[in-house]
Amino acid sequence: MIETPYLLFLGDAPDGLAAKVAQGIKDWRPDASLGQYRMEGCKADMGMTDMTIDEAVAAGCKTLVIGVANRGGVISAAWKEVLVEALNKGMDIASGLHNLLRDEPDLVAAAEANGRSLHDVRIPSVEYPIANGTKRSGKRVLAVGTDCSVGKMYTGIAMEREMLERGMKASFRATGQTGILITGDGVPLDAVIADFMAGSVEYVTPDNDEDHWDLIEGQGSLFHVSYSGVTMALIHGGQPDALILCHEPTRTHMRGLPEYQLPSLATLRDTALPLAQVANPACKVVGISVNTQHMSEDEANAYLQQVEAEMGLPTVDPFRHGAGRLVDALDAV
Amino acid sequence: MIETPYLLFLGDAPDGLAAKVAQGIKDWRPDASLGQYRMEGCKADMGMTDMTIDEAVAAGCKTLVIGVANRGGVISAAWKEVLVEALNKGMDIASGLHNLLRDEPDLVAAAEANGRSLHDVRIPSVEYPIANGTKRSGKRVLAVGTDCSVGKMYTGIAMEREMLERGMKASFRATGQTGILITGDGVPLDAVIADFMAGSVEYVTPDNDEDHWDLIEGQGSLFHVSYSGVTMALIHGGQPDALILCHEPTRTHMRGLPEYQLPSLATLRDTALPLAQVANPACKVVGISVNTQHMSEDEANAYLQQVEAEMGLPTVDPFRHGAGRLVDALDAV
Numbered sequence: 012m013i014e015t016p017y018l019l020f021l022g023d024a025p026d027g028l029a030a031k032v033a034q035g036i037k038d039w040r041p042d043a044s045l046g047q048y049r050m051e052g053c054k055a056d057m058g059m060t061d062m063t064i065d066e067a068v069a070a071g072c073k074t075l076v077i078g079v080a081n082r083g084g085v086i087s088a089a090w091k092e093v094l095v096e097a098l099n100k101g102m103d104i105a106s107g108l109h110n111l112l113r114d115e116p117d118l119v120a121a122a123e124a125n126g127r128s129l130h131d132v133r134i135p136s137v138e139y140p141i142a143n144g145t146k147r148s149g150k151r152v153l154a155v156g157t158d159c160s161v162g163k164m165y166t167g168i169a170m171e172r173e174m175l176e177r178g179m180k181a182s183f184r185a186t187g188q189t190g191i192l193i194t195g196d197g198v199p200l201d202a203v204i205a206d207f208m209a210g211s212v213e214y215v216t217p218d219n220d221e222d223h224w225d226l227i228e229g230q231g232s233l234f235h236v237s238y239s240g241v242t243m244a245l246i247h248g249g250q251p252d253a254l255i256l257c258h259e260p261t262r263t264h265m266r267g268l269p270e271y272q273l274p275s276l277a278t279l280r281d282t283a284l285p286l287a288q289v290a291n292p293a294c295k296v297v298g299i300s301v302n303t304q305h306m307s308e309d310e311a312n313a314y315l316q317q318v319e320a321e322m323g324l325p326t327v328d329p330f331r332h333g334a335g336r337l338v339d340a341l342d343a344v
Numbered sequence: 345m346i347e348t349p350y351l352l353f354l355g356d357a358p359d360g361l362a363a364k365v366a367q368g369i370k371d372w373r374p375d376a377s378l379g380q381y382r383m384e385g386c387k388a389d390m391g392m393t394d395m396t397i398d399e400a401v402a403a404g405c406k407t408l409v410i411g412v413a414n415r416g417g418v419i420s421a422a423w424k425e426v427l428v429e430a431l432n433k434g435m436d437i438a439s440g441l442h443n444l445l446r447d448e449p450d451l452v453a454a455a456e457a458n459g460r461s462l463h464d465v466r467i468p469s470v471e472y473p474i475a476n477g478t479k480r481s482g483k484r485v486l487a488v489g490t491d492c493s494v495g496k497m498y499t500g501i502a503m504e505r506e507m508l509e510r511g512m513k514a515s516f517r518a519t520g521q522t523g524i525l526i527t528g529d530g531v532p533l534d535a536v537i538a539d540f541m542a543g544s545v546e547y548v549t550p551d552n553d554e555d556h557w558d559l560i561e562g563q564g565s566l567f568h569v570s571y572s573g574v575t576m577a578l579i580h581g582g583q584p585d586a587l588i589l590c591h592e593p594t595r596t597h598m599r600g601l602p603e604y605q606l607p608s609l610a611t612l613r614d615t616a617l618p619l620a621q622v623a624n625p626a627c628k629v630v631g632i633s634v635n636t637q638h639m640s641e642d643e644a645n646a647y648l649q650q651v652e653a654e655m656g657l658p659t660v661d662p663f664r665h666g667a668g669r670l671v672d673a674l675d676a677v
Contacts, residue, residue, distance in 0.1 A: 141570050142569055142570040143570070143600075143601070144569040144570065144601045144603065144604060145603070146603070200538060201537075201538050201539040202537055202538065202539070203537070203538050204534075204535055204536070204537060204538070205533060205534050205535065205536050205537070205538060205541050205573065205574050205577070206534040206535070206570075206571065206574070208538050208573045209569055209570055209571070209572070209573060210570070233576075233619070233622075234622050236475055236477040236542055236580035236581070236583075236622065236623045237474050237475040237476070237477065237539075237542055237543070237580075238539065238542070239542070239576045239577065239579075239580050239619075239622075240538065240541045240542060240573040240574060240575075240576040240577030240580070241538050241539070241573060242573075242576075243566075243572045243573040243575075243576035244538070244572070244573030246572075247569035247570075247572050247573070248569070250569075267476075268476070268477045270477065270478070270479070271477060271622075274622075282618065282619070285615065286566070286572075286615070289566075289567050289569065289572075289604075289607075290569045
């Protein structure tokens with residue numbers, strides 16, 4: 012677990028998009044962070060209190076979270092000056108960057124000297140077991156997509172928030188680096204060794220109260236040939252009781268694969284459900300989450316109505332309309 | 345590539361079963377090995393010439409292949425004495441053991457001192473790319489199973505042998521440790537990082553002559569919840585033109601999963617084929633390979649006839665009857 016509260020490190024972000032990890036944390040865990048740290052020339056701004064390291068420590072920040080992509084795949088000398096100061100003054104550091112904190116001798120030395128932790132969420136920190144397929148207590152829902160990056164993480168977190176507001180027992184289970192930094196825990200599934208993928212999903216969705224729901228973050232797509240194996244491991248390791256289908260209707264081809272078309276929602280349903288029923292024969296498809304960010308309000312509403320009529324399932328854009336109807340559908344499982 | 349000819353190291357095998365890697369190499373590449381090395385108390389025997397290291401070197405052996413499981417997960421001092429002698433006298437060593445040759449300082453030192461190679465086929469030696477899904481030239485066939493360990497490797501190698509005998513262009517593409525030691529090359533797919541699984545399969549089945557067939561070694565099963573992600577990566581990374589369904593009819597539950605039943609061959613066909621057609625719309629199921637080792641000749645023949653009638657596909661046990669009819673079916677694709 013990564014300790015909160017956070018100080019969000021925005022570095023020298025060239026624009027707001029470079030700080031999308033910080034944006035996710037701010038949007039989804041607004042109480043997790045007490046302030047932001049911006050270097051000279053930083054073009055991103057979360058609208059939070061700007062803090063020096065001293066101010067952050069005085070305010071009680073436990074972990075500096077790198078909320079921004081680095082340039083050129085290196086952790087610059089300018090960044091390191093700030094990171095070493097944070098370690099020297101008693102904070103941990105968490106990062107989802109490809110180049111690992113632990114591979115930087117000066118950061119390792121400062122962490123050791125001060126008894127602090129370097130959290131590299133890019134790679135696993137656990138030796139996961141091989142999946143055993145044993146039925147676990149509690150309930151689980153998994154978001155599966157027609158493609159990568161169609162809103163699966165957003166759907167899961169939005170449902171968790173709605174469920175917690177209703178007083179339901181719910182835990183978003185992060186399976187990607189951004190989700191792990193947002194929630195402070197999870198499995199970086201894309202970095203797990205093949206034989207242990209499904210086992211790692213079992214590990215992060217353990218036995219629980221019968222009325223508790225795990226909201227498992229989806230990854231990839233059964234129809235995305237680069238990553239479908241990861242999706243398959245989520246479907247079998249997660250042994251979901253319910254599936255939510257996720258879709259982005261304006262996409263013209265599979266992400267990164269110009270020769271591949273997206274499947275229809277009906278094809279996704281007919282492919283994913285029988286596979287999920289291998290691990291959990293009671294699994295049902297309960298709802299559809301559509302990312303309509305590239306549609307007007309009228310287009311979006313017309314599209315959602317059309318899909319709902321065709322598929323016979325509650326169909327919403329949780330960003331526009333909230334996740335309430337998806338949670339209602341879960342409640343009926 | 346692992347250099348041939350081999351000396352098969354049987355060590356102090358407690359029984360023949362412990363030497364099943366050596367048995368596979370001897371069965372499938374009888375010309376690859378010039379002799380066997382047995383220590384005192386060895387209970388396995390491949391019926392090959394027993395050789396000392398000196399005799400093996402004089403005969404021209406290039407690589408000592410560890411063809412036996414080790415006891416207790418350690419490479420014993422008695423083994424090391426032989427292995428170091430082999431390195432000192434100019435041979436490489438190849439191993440599929442979980443405990444790696446490269447983690448043994450005395451073996452590393454001897455290899456370096458003599459300019460020899462330690463081949464640990466348990467783990468990848470290549471940085472595989474992320475799969476791009478681009479259509480490759482040449483043809484590919486993949487064996488998919490109702491369960492793990494139902495004869496997928498055997499089927500692929502038997503088909504390759506038959507095809508080469510007919511003068512067809514064919515390459516068995518190993519995706520597991522035993523297959524790699526048998527053929528000298530391949531990808532240890534179960535040890536690849538999740539994001540690169542499908543890419544590693546693309547890597548080992550590259551562009552080829554239009555009339556060349558890759559016979560891709562299958563792994564796991566879409567219906568085995570521990571390993572289905574690996575199978576999925578083979579189906580999409582391999583972009584097969586043809587699938588062979590593999591089955592072992594006497595099995596009472598999925599291997600290692602007592603609560604899970606095997607699917608029918610029809611269910612396997614209806615699940616695997618649409619998934620394969622995502623990557624290769626022209627993919628067909630062309631035949632069925634049944635492992636009838638636990639049935640009498642009469643039972644086996646009756647079963648094969650029944651399946652052939654039900655499924656409308658050539659159905660054979662390649663061990664009993666050869667792979668000829670499966671190759672005929674490929675030839676028609």
